[in-house]
Amino acid sequence: MMQKHSRFGATLLLLSGTLAFTTVAYNSYGDTSEKVLAAALDSSLNERPASTNQLVQRRERLEQRRNQQIFEVPIIGRQSGIPVVEVTFNNRRRFPMMVDTGASVTIITPQMANQIGFRKTGTTRVKVANGETIEVPVGRVSSIDVGGAVIEDFTVLVAGAPLLGQNFFSGYNVTMRQNMIVFRERRR
Structure with a gap:
């Protein structure tokens, strides 16, 4: 004022x-x-x-x-030191997910896939942290929303722990703070 x-x-x-x-x-x-x-x-x-x-x-x-678009997302917890944020799929279901800057693709659990209307498009082989290669379902969700940053027709893998990966935040500069993650849209 x-x-x-x-x-x-x-x-x-x-x-x-x-x-x-x-x-x-x-x-x-x-x-x-x-x-x-x-x-x-x-x-x-x-x-x-x-x-x-x-x-x-x-x-x-x-x-x-x-x-530029700036999205501030509260960290709701940490799992093994990795920040956890709330993610909304298809404008209806919310899940806690770890923000993993080392993961190239976003991963959801089989239970999440059943609840959000995951559309399987095939399978792919991925190398996991221990060096092992596994085959997992790959597909799409209608939308993913992290603090107002929305991507539609989004590719995810179905595997173990829920991880928000590079395919979500590659269009953003990411700043991690104590209790918040800031996504700043990169200039095109």
Whole structure:
């Protein structure tokens, strides 16, 4: 919320708890329009005075968010140190899945496959962590949603532990924080 206090042709802006001082244009009634006020704030941000550094950083973050999709997904737990997030399949069923940056493909369990309408398209051979090669069902789900990041007609394998793999987040820059994973859409 923005509050303004006017005096002597200058305006003191309070925006998100940060103060900025800027001059503004007044109309013949002594009022300012929102457009003039916004232009004055924008102009003062472009000058980058040291006292408005926080406003500049906030503006830059907002511009970045406008230019790319950012999805913040809470970590709901950890399994053997691997973050676990909630994943929604086909807009209806939610499951906890480990985010495995080393897995090339997303894996669901046979029980998950039965519950979400998995469509088998064949089988494939995969090498698992211990070096063994196994044959597993491969197929598609209508959609996968992780914190608002949605991919439709998505390929998954059916095997052991549920893992969110590279085929989901390869289009994102991934930042892992203590309690959250941030997916930033890569520029094309």
